[in-house]
Amino acid sequence: MDEKHILGDLAWTQQRTVSRSKFWVIITSFLSCFYIILHSWLGILPSTTESGSLKYNEELISWQSCGSFKGNPLECSSINVPMDQFDLGFPGDRTFTIPLVRMRGNNATQNLLLNPGGPGASGFEFLYRLGEQLKAVVGEGFHLLSFDPRGVNSSTPIASCYPDDRTRQKLSRVRSLHVIGDSPEVYAWAQNFAKACPDTMGEYAKYLNTPQTAADMNSILDALGQQDMIYWGFSYGSLLGQTYAGLFPERSKRVIIDGVVNQFEWYEGLFEAQSVIDTDTVLDGFFDECINGGAENCSLALLAASKEELRDTVLSYMDTLRDQPISVYINNSVYGLLDYEKVWYNGFLEALYKPSMWTALADNMYRLIQGNATNAFLAYGIEEIRDWHHEANEFITLNDGISGPMHWPRDRQTFLDKIAPLFNHSLFSPVQSKIYYVRQHWAVPKTHSYVPRKSVKTTHPLLILSTTYDPVCPLIAAWSANEAFEGSQIVEVKGYGHCSVAVPSVCIAKHVRAFLYEGKLPDTYTHCEVDSPYFHRSDKSEQLSAHKHFEDVEEARIHQAQVLLARDWDFVSAN
Template identity: 55%
Template structure:
């Protein structure tokens, strides 16, 4: 949504009126009341940072404007800065939507401070199109068939990268991870927290991480999809364990048989899509790519969506495609309406003719064997490789990942056992990169630890934030409860997956469930 936060406040039904500007001792920015979240006051601000944080000459008078939002903790004396990821997620929208649950999990000892970089009313927004209509008319390109669609994806990318460079102008050079880290450092300085860069960092938690050595140093991140099929297999394994709670379970007696039935159906409509007619305004087709990349792949991020996915797949196997079409037949399943992800990815890594061959066939050979062939779902990112090949924005950072980086306090690294896009092996690479850091693994499926409910991991997070407690060794946490449960009659009511003696623990558990069932997060995280 490319709307200012005042409009976003109205959209969320917030009732607080402007009460004047507010400043706090030790801070360098001014805040304005901007609504509430379930009765909790929220305040907003904007701050400007140099276009180039590392070279004032390059910046001149050019700046980026970063919107900030904060939910104040009732007994807080310090801020917890939340970066929603993506790249390209809106921290403002996220806090309005799930600030209540985050506050419950973290506790009242922290103000929750978040930001928006490159999207919404962050200016200038990271986009390759001048407006939404242009995006709709020009962004339709086929890329899913790795070989067959290669000429079209290659030709599109040549034009797309020119549009990106032209639309963003000089600002486009400075949308990258090192600049973002410096922006976050400026925010922390403004609220009198100086803990961002390694030698100043305290209480840093990273969750669902990419292998930074591959991100910066390789043409493609071969690790990204290494666990995706394991999550896919887990979907069917948990379905069979759920029995009658998973309608798809009646189609097979083993997870392999069940998975093969779904794959056989998807393959059967690879060349001849299903025609689906609902009425004269709602009709279209379902094909392999909509089933695998718009339905299955996004659901792997969020096990809370598995029940509905399995139910729709069951209907498809029975010959009823209507619900599947209505759910997956149109639209962008990732909700990425800006191009911050492209700019950060391309500006960080090995992009452009310096690193890539100029012709299509040679470039295709570079990626097809090591990246696209080994994984069932990797072709969903196929189009991005041609963008990386043709990228014209000059690189402006000189960041080189290192091993054993000393930080002011050890980092806490969170991961699920099977993450569909940020695998556990990437968390292990971060563990090697930061001295004395430690991993807490949730023994489950999904993207980021908040994809599932786990009282164990909540206690580790609180212990780390309040006391600086880092586990002495690699730690594993169990998931609380099953993956498949029947939806409640009242969608606003959640059923606890387990019972807790302490009411506070039960409250945290319910907040985790609400986060896990959020329809929009963390789908856009790291995609």
């Protein structure tokens, strides 16, 4: 074939290809326009207002673009809620402003509300930092929406016991971890703190509580044009979820509570002693898994042949550290004392929440016991400025429960005698000491009447998630929620850590998806396995790698996201 014919055939082929391309461009454009028109009509795609904000059909609020996280765009809005949600005659000019943040799902028509815990944790920080991983677990069928509850973070007015951060840093510190020796100081400090909080907040102080926040979530739903509550709450967020379901069972269609707080103890008990009943068991699990992992994965295994021997070795060293803190000098701007409290509470207690920290804790402790305190000091000994610039945790805890002189003896010694048995429940119990002294002196009147009940029938039963051994929200609390809500079901992750997301488990993700999308609950009490070793070695570049191989692509993606969640989640105690 000559060159002329070749060029002619080539030209004809190119023309045909162009024609086909134009055809598919036209078809694709038509389908895209149809998609946009249809989704806009359904309210899935936004219209743009004159101010540049986004407005969706059925919603009563507008949104502004507020950044993105790893390619996932975020949008922000806010609503005003009444100071008192339960008194419709209350003056309407007194409100809380509740900021909202949302990561949209590609195939979503409904919003999944998320609360990370606390009380006092920021929903904004939560979604900005972990939204991508949560989206991978939940899927594209829901918009992920979180918020800063009243009094928290960027809400206004913010819950505060001090006029500014400088005063907070100056006046908020008090020693309380030596239960007997620190008692006189914390007893005196708590009296001033209990006066400063309502003095700073004024009338708003009375309305910082969980039932009010639960009612605020209805205001959020109403602003979204969404009737049904779809919710996943972690730690204290489980208490918020239970409170919501107890107050508004008719709107509770898909409620997941994860790392469960016992609402009966929270609202009606003098002590929350149950919260620490498994804390020492998790500590024992740390020693057990260390021995099982071997010295190649857990440095501390070099010091003992059994978990019992290792426990004795570490606790004996901690007694030595209690008697004599260590002076650590790195340079003229980085030095200080490494003492028992810093290692025990900043190191061990924090790691009990997050097993992903266990390998590093073992390495630091091994070096410390061998005489090198540098790593432990850098990890646990440098006093950090408190991240939270509010006292929402204290306000909500104290306003929810049984506080004040009507319930507690006024003199210090009688009070100390009353709370002393609490500190026998766990090696970590002294961390609760300070809040009880404030309970003794708290004088803010209670403005909610919520009383937990059993056998509450919700629109759809609750899904309850827990690990076998949670250091602060024990499995027994999940059973209390199971009794409280008719038809609810527990799925237990057979492992250690705070909330189901403390460890990777694709099994848990499958149950979450089946519940959210189809309303499916297991027929009976169900167990899920952990998909990760507790101790493992990896260099910095490999920390994002999967811990288990999955043939299914979607399961592998979920597992990868769960590994990141377990590593990066900043768990916030309800205590």
